[in-house]
Amino acid sequence: xxxxxxxxxxxxxxxxxxxxxxxxxxxxxxxxxxxxxxxxxxxxxxxxxxxxxxxxxxxxxxxxxxxxxxxxxxxxxxxxxxxxxxxxxxxxxxxxxxxxxxxxxxxxxxxxxxxxxxxxxxxxxxxxxxxxxxxxxxxxxxxxxxxxxxxxxxxxxxxxxxxxxxxxxxxxxxxxxxxxxxxxxxxxxxxxxxxxxxxxxxxxxxxxxxxxxxxxxxxxxxxxxxxxxxxxxxxxxxxxxxxxxxxxxxxxxxxxxxxxxxxxxxxxxxxxxxxxxxxxxxxxxxxxxxxxxxxxxxxxxxxxxxxxxxxxxxxxxxxxxxxxxxxxxxxxxxxxxxxxxxxxxxxxxxxxxxxxxxxxxxxxxxxxxxxxxxxxxxxxxxxxxxxxxxxxxxxxxxx
Amino acid sequence: xxxxxxxxxxxxxxxxxxxxxxxxxxxxxxxxxxxxxxxxxxxxxxxxxxxxxxxxxxxxxxxxxxxxxxxxxxxxxxxxxxxxxxxxxxxxxxxxxxxxxxxxxxxxxxxxxxxxxxxxxxxxxxxxxxxxxxxxxxxxxxxxxxxxxxxxxxxxxxxxxxxxxxxxxxxxxxxxxxxxxxxxxxxxxxxxxxxxxxxxxxxxxxxxxxxxxxxxxxxxxxxxxxxxxxxxxxxxxxxxxxxxxxxxxxxxxxxxxxxxxxxxxxxxxxxxxxxxxxxxxxxxxxxxxxxxxxxxxxxxxxxxxxxxxxxxxxxxxxxxxxxxxxxxxxxxxxxxxxxxxxxxxxxxxxxxxxxxxxxxxxxxxxxxxxxxxxxxxxxxxxxxxxxxxxxxxxxxxxx
Numbered sequence: 001x002x003x004x005x006x007x008x009x010x011x012x013x014x015x016x017x018x019x020x021x022x023x024x025x026x027x028x029x030x031x032x033x034x035x036x037x038x039x040x041x042x043x044x045x046x047x048x049x050x051x052x053x054x055x056x057x058x059x060x061x062x063x064x065x066x067x068x069x070x071x072x073x074x075x076x077x078x079x080x081x082x083x084x085x086x087x088x089x090x091x092x093x094x095x096x097x098x099x100x101x102x103x104x105x106x107x108x109x110x111x112x113x114x115x116x117x118x119x120x121x122x123x124x125x126x127x128x129x130x131x132x133x134x135x136x137x138x139x140x141x142x143x144x145x146x147x148x149x150x151x152x153x154x155x156x157x158x159x160x161x162x163x164x165x166x167x168x169x170x171x172x173x174x175x176x177x178x179x180x181x182x183x184x185x186x187x188x189x190x191x192x193x194x195x196x197x198x199x200x201x202x203x204x205x206x207x208x209x210x211x212x213x214x215x216x217x218x219x220x221x222x223x224x225x226x227x228x229x230x231x232x233x234x235x236x237x238x239x240x241x242x243x244x245x246x247x248x249x250x251x252x253x254x255x256x257x258x259x260x261x262x263x264x265x266x267x268x269x270x271x272x273x274x275x276x277x278x279x280x281x282x283x284x285x286x287x288x289x290x291x292x293x294x295x296x297x298x299x300x301x302x303x304x305x306x307x308x309x310x311x312x313x314x315x316x317x318x319x320x321x322x323x324x325x326x327x328x329x330x331x332x333x334x335x336x337x338x339x340x341x342x343x344x345x346x347x348x349x350x351x352x353x354x355x356x357x358x359x360x361x362x363x364x365x366x367x368x369x370x371x372x373x374x375x376x377x378x379x380x381x382x383x384x385x386x387x388x389x390x391x392x393x394x395x396x397x398x399x
Numbered sequence: 400x401x402x403x404x405x406x407x408x409x410x411x412x413x414x415x416x417x418x419x420x421x422x423x424x425x426x427x428x429x430x431x432x433x434x435x436x437x438x439x440x441x442x443x444x445x446x447x448x449x450x451x452x453x454x455x456x457x458x459x460x461x462x463x464x465x466x467x468x469x470x471x472x473x474x475x476x477x478x479x480x481x482x483x484x485x486x487x488x489x490x491x492x493x494x495x496x497x498x499x500x501x502x503x504x505x506x507x508x509x510x511x512x513x514x515x516x517x518x519x520x521x522x523x524x525x526x527x528x529x530x531x532x533x534x535x536x537x538x539x540x541x542x543x544x545x546x547x548x549x550x551x552x553x554x555x556x557x558x559x560x561x562x563x564x565x566x567x568x569x570x571x572x573x574x575x576x577x578x579x580x581x582x583x584x585x586x587x588x589x590x591x592x593x594x595x596x597x598x599x600x601x602x603x604x605x606x607x608x609x610x611x612x613x614x615x616x617x618x619x620x621x622x623x624x625x626x627x628x629x630x631x632x633x634x635x636x637x638x639x640x641x642x643x644x645x646x647x648x649x650x651x652x653x654x655x656x657x658x659x660x661x662x663x664x665x666x667x668x669x670x671x672x673x674x675x676x677x678x679x680x681x682x683x684x685x686x687x688x689x690x691x692x693x694x695x696x697x698x699x700x701x702x703x704x705x706x707x708x709x710x711x712x713x714x715x716x717x718x719x720x721x722x723x724x725x726x727x728x729x730x731x732x733x734x735x736x737x738x739x740x741x742x743x744x745x746x747x748x749x750x751x752x753x754x755x756x757x758x759x760x761x762x763x764x765x766x767x768x769x770x771x772x773x774x775x776x777x778x779x780x781x782x783x784x785x786x787x788x789x790x791x792x793x794x795x796x797x798x
Contacts, residue, residue: 148614148617148618152569153565153568153569153572153617154565154566154568154569156617157563157564157565157568158563158565160559160560160563161559161560161563164556164557164559164560165556166552166553166556166557167553169552169553169556170551170552170553173552177715178714178715181715182714204718204719204720205720207715207718207720207721208718208720208721208724210715211715211716211718211721212721212724214715214716215547215716215721215725218547218552218555219547219619219620219621220618220619221618221620222618315577315581316576316577316580316606316609316610316613317610317613317614319603319606319607319610320603321603321604321606321607322606322607322610322611322614325607325611326614
């Protein structure tokens with residue numbers, strides 16, 4: 001019964017019914033599978049009164065560029081446990097996991113049916129004024145309260161051991177830090193920007209910085225990261241936003257989560273040079289994005305600093321000079337990882353709709369070139385950019 | 400039979416006999432216990448033909464400052480596994496572990512009966528011309544081949560998980576980084592230097608640097624460290640030297656092992672201002688020490704760089720600009736940890752014989768003050784000291 005088998009809609013329905021008190025004995029249940037089926041099965045189970053839950057099951061393989069390779073279903077444990085930990089710290093912005101079954105690699109969680117995927121919303125130039133503050137709250141609290149500031153050495157080490165996540169980290173190590181900087185067959189490079197991509201493969205100064213960022217990804221377990229904070233992992237509506245999809249979670253550099261999000265907001269900013277047809281609307285949306293980016297960092301830093309003042313359990317790290325330098329380092333790391341995200345989403349395996357949906361080919365390659373240019377600038381200048389306002393200025397005056 | 404129980408000499412003899420083919424059926428065995436019994440039992444088991452082995456058993460508690468507290472016997476696993484890993488990489492300078500029993504927390508290992516403890520030899524002003532080269536070989540090879548340069552991401556993460564060693568790391572976190580910089584009851588401060596010690600408790604600039612070094616100790620798993628490379632963990636003779644006592648082993652910053660050793664050599668250098676009665680002999684020994692310190696870093700860096708050129712399995716980290724910066728960072732870290740070692744061995748719980756054996760009280764406090772002064776300088780100036788020669792100059796002109 002509990003041995004691993006790929007769920008049918010019937011299995012998902014039984015699983016949801018068994019592990020929630022929601023549906024009740026006589027409810028008529030309905031179930032549909034709506035995932036893309038590449039890595040996971042995703043089912044929506046609902047009753048006739050409009051109550052619904054999501055069942056997500058990890059498949060023991062991943063389909064990618066046409067081929068399939070085995071991939072540990074332990075990632076369902078990672079996903080469930082990261083979400084549960086983050087929920088405990090920040091319930092308002094983390095999807096609510098109701099049950100997790102290790103054998104079946106299946107998670108029962110709240111259905112965010114009245115939310116939308118942030119990436120689609122931003123592509124449609126929709127504005128959510130609370131975006132920055134809410135995401136800053138999520139990032140600052142989940143990252144702070146899983147860090148050396150808040151945990152004892154032994155407790156932190158135990159957490160590091162639970163979230164090593166070697167297989168999924170390896171995917172990031174390869175796709176994020178290795179492939180874009182060499183002529184790798186996994187890369188996905190449009191013909192129009194091939195020359196720009198090739199420059200990355202010979203740019204030793206840039207590669208030295210990326211090496212440092214990768215070394216930190218490998219050996220800087222500062223906090224329990226979500227590990228994949230792109231705008232497709234964020235659900236949003238007029239009131240709130242929530243993070244999902246934490247299977248890439250692990251103990252890594254704080255700037256990786258922050259930088260991934262910054263990178264994705266910047267990709268949307270750049271995409272609108274090609275997506276928007278109405279000049280005024282484009283400018284309004286881009287101004288909104290830059291204001292959110294600025295606010296995101298400021299609110300994040302403000303909250304994190306506040307926590308360091310009020311909730312630092314480790315006496316040695318209470319030193320204010322150290323804390324100030326720590327925030328500077330997180331800022332530089334964030335810009336570096338944002339830059340990597342811009343580059344790998346442009347020339348690496350996995351692209352983003354913000355650029356892919358640009359129908360005009362020359363607009364698209366123009367935006368892609370801007371992404372590579374800005375990515376490089378952020379990586380190379382991350383220690384010199386003294387404030388988020390300087391970053392905004394850099395973005396505004398992109399050639 | 401195999402359930403944990405504290406060994407008698409009879410148990411140790413049986414254990415050694417069972418797990419070695421050395422003694423043979425009709426050998427007459429002899430066994431003596433000669434450890435200090437604070438943390439471990441240490442037995443020498445020998446036969447009548449002069450063959451001997453060491454049996455080391457971890458006790459489930461530690462006696463310290465008069466009190467006993469429980470301490471995991473899993474540290475015997477850590478010790479055995481670190482030594483086995485280091486032996487595989489550098490058999491010439493790692494004690495040979497013949498057998499390890501997890502249940503009994505007992506290790507059977509080679510008896511280094513024709514070796515001496517380095518600390519005692521250096522206190523007696525004995526010179527070993529090969530010291531620096533051999534220890535540089537040990538450090539460079541064991542640290543390099545357990546690092547991100549030599550292991551895949553997943554393999555490295557698996558190793559990190561095996562060597563989290565939370566309990567023994569916590570001892571270092573407290574004794575090395577916390578206690579000396581506050582008025583902690585565990586501190587052991589001679590009355591004559593109490594004023595100098597108190598300055599440490601109010602030195603926010605120094606504390607900021609120590610916070611950074613501690614944060615790296617907590618969250619920079621660069622390589623599988625020995626974790627306790629002081630001159631009491633090194634056995635030496637005219638031909639060779641070998642490392643023992645690896646129960647503090649864990650994945651940490653490379654500079655921690657290197658810096659601990661540098662710090663202990665510097666403690667001996669300073670100690671001889673009080674230990675030596677013959678001025679000329681003192682100068683000769685101190686010159687020898689500085690020459691070994693210089694050679695230790697140079698040979699270490701040379702070997703490590705060579706490995707990065709010939710044995711780097713991680714393509715992203717093959718970048719020469721990155722590698723150069725990496726060595727600079729290891730150098731700065733090493734100086735910082737050396738400085739911490741000087742300070743904690745002077746005012747913290749665990750002192751070293753190099754200073755403690757100075758019989759003249761005012762000579763002793765003079766040397767202790769120099770240790771605090773040099774310790775602070777190394778920590779504060781570690782990013783500005785551009786070469787080991789600059790460090791030597793700093794030491795030579797200590798006021």
